[in-house]
Amino acid sequence: MSLKQSGKADIVDVARAAKVSASTVSRCFNHPELVNPATRKKIDRAIARLGYIRNRAAQAMHGKRSGTIGLIVPTINHAIFAEVVQSFSDSVEEAGFTILMTSHGYDLDREYDVLRKLLEHRVDGIALIGLEHSEKTYTLIAQQDVPCVAIWNHDAASRVSCVGAENFAAGRMAAEHILGLGHREVGMIFPQTAGNDRAQDRLDGAWSVLDEQGITVPEAWRLESPYSVAMAKAAVEELWRSGARPTALICGNDVIAQGAVYAALKLGVRVPEDLSIVGIGNFKGSLEMEPALTTVHIPAQDIGRIAGEEIVKSVASDAPEITRVRCDVELVLRATTRAIAGR
Amino acid sequence: MSLKQSGKADIVDVARAAKVSASTVSRCFNHPELVNPATRKKIDRAIARLGYIRNRAAQAMHGKRSGTIGLIVPTINHAIFAEVVQSFSDSVEEAGFTILMTSHGYDLDREYDVLRKLLEHRVDGIALIGLEHSEKTYTLIAQQDVPCVAIWNHDAASRVSCVGAENFAAGRMAAEHILGLGHREVGMIFPQTAGNDRAQDRLDGAWSVLDEQGITVPEAWRLESPYSVAMAKAAVEELWRSGARPTALICGNDVIAQGAVYAALKLGVRVPEDLSIVGIGNFKGSLEMEPALTTVHIPAQDIGRIAGEEIVKSVASDAPEITRVRCDVELVLRATTRAIAGR
DNA sequence: CGCTTTTATGAAAACATTTGCAATACTATT
DNA sequence: AATAGTATTGCAAATGTTTTCATAAAAGCG
Known part of the structure; x- marks a missing residue:
């Protein structure tokens, strides 16, 4: 009769069933080398029989690790975050952690709220995307x-550890490539930069090159488009219909660039003969599309994996220090850009 | 100094600082209407001053909800899961839950292991993808x-609640469309079906139509391709080079279909004039690509959202029962299919 | 002004586990 | 056989919170 309802067994039920004390059962999980193999076997059997599952919440109360890492992303519904989240997740799971994930939809106040919630769950570490966060967020973490x-971002002066690429450099690289091909009439399509330092840095990088070379971009050729193939496609079509005829388009990310390519296909504009298009990111799909997209490669998988390793390392260490890892970006030449005609 | 190190405050520190008892502080969180507004204000100030964050682990020990929902996915690195995960996540966060997420890479044994881990964290509910799981997994849940x-899948005889589309119907729909257009020489490209009942059901659905109409597909025209545009593209190229000339291709999902379209573009095969291609899923990007992909729409967002609502409902109820929600699939006619020439 | 309600608070038990310490039982050594 | 280790186990305290119950203060009422 001491057998409780299934699924409700606790450590003392197991202890009773195995005719040992609760301490021994606990030790069996946490310091197996301290318990007699024979006893261990008895306990294992009892655990299996009762279907006992230990309670991490109770462990966490003892100042022990909770075994979770909090991950805060703007959204997972973007190819690029999915990729980085997956490799980060694999990386920390490898070390036995589970991910507690939330998203905030690019709202920095909501980010603070979800951070608090993660801390209530006593996550052992926190990972977030980018380096632009509200002051409250930084304060709370500190x-x-x-x-x-x-x-995702690298900054030598970051207030927390970071693993990422220099988006500024990526922006520069895209612009340099286009100008290097002789283009002077260039359009830009970037996502909204508020609350998105990745996009901001890329844009700044591109501008810095344009400025250096004395290129000006008409106001009407600076487009803003959300992270959506459809919206970017529409934006470019609109631009074309307005009569604008840039010879090259610098796109803030590959999704936008894909939209631009499709818009060109639809408008009968030849890529790259009439229009060169460069993206940033090198997303899955950018290689396979026709024509294959020229872009600046950002090593999302490496970033996710290394970030996972770093956070695990910090959690294990009792005096974690700020580390900064920079992952290099790289121009990937494919089929959507070429030197301007007559050059 | 009774002021402990920052970041270490517990409920009794707050109580001391506010000159009340711990019980009152606790009540302040859980039943604010029971505490005097003036006291509440004092407590709020103390909380802010000490930077106190309540400990859900300790709450969870009281048989209270942990406030987390476990989510087990094969991988998030697929557009389609990212979409469903995002809407599921939004949906449960709306109700105040946080997601504890793990992936298993299509390994059903690993799925069991991560399920156990989630249960150790005392998640209030579990969501998983598909209905094919190991016996151990089902037993543990029960x-x-x-x-x-x-x-993701609907099955009227499912052992647990489900929210999803009938993949069998989706497979049938794709095949019916192709045969309805007069095609008789059809190839099939599907992902591996082991441990993936979604793909298996779709394939079975397509076969059932083919069989009914007496169409046979040569062994060499039944391709298997992982979820990758590049691999699918290569597979179709390979098929073509081997001399095969189907007039239509039924693809197990849109990613594979995209690969097929790109392969055709590359091979100079006109779509849809020479080759019709139909996908399943209607992923983001399928609409915008050129030519736009004809596919069977599976409402991933609705599925994720409804699944979230359902799990929240079950968690709230004390006698949850199995519910099954079927989301309808729908053929989306776009530009990659047409009636066979001479018809 | 005494009596009954109502409101606000505190004390202590409970939750499921870990761990320091002490006790017991073996084993090896002389 | 006595001694000193060593291996194994149990007891009890501790962890941070919630909750039940009890108490005290305030308010309503005739």
């Missing part, structure tokens, strides 16, 4: 001093 | 009787 890594 | 919802 005050709770929970290990933290920012994924 | 034994622990934790609310559970299977996302």
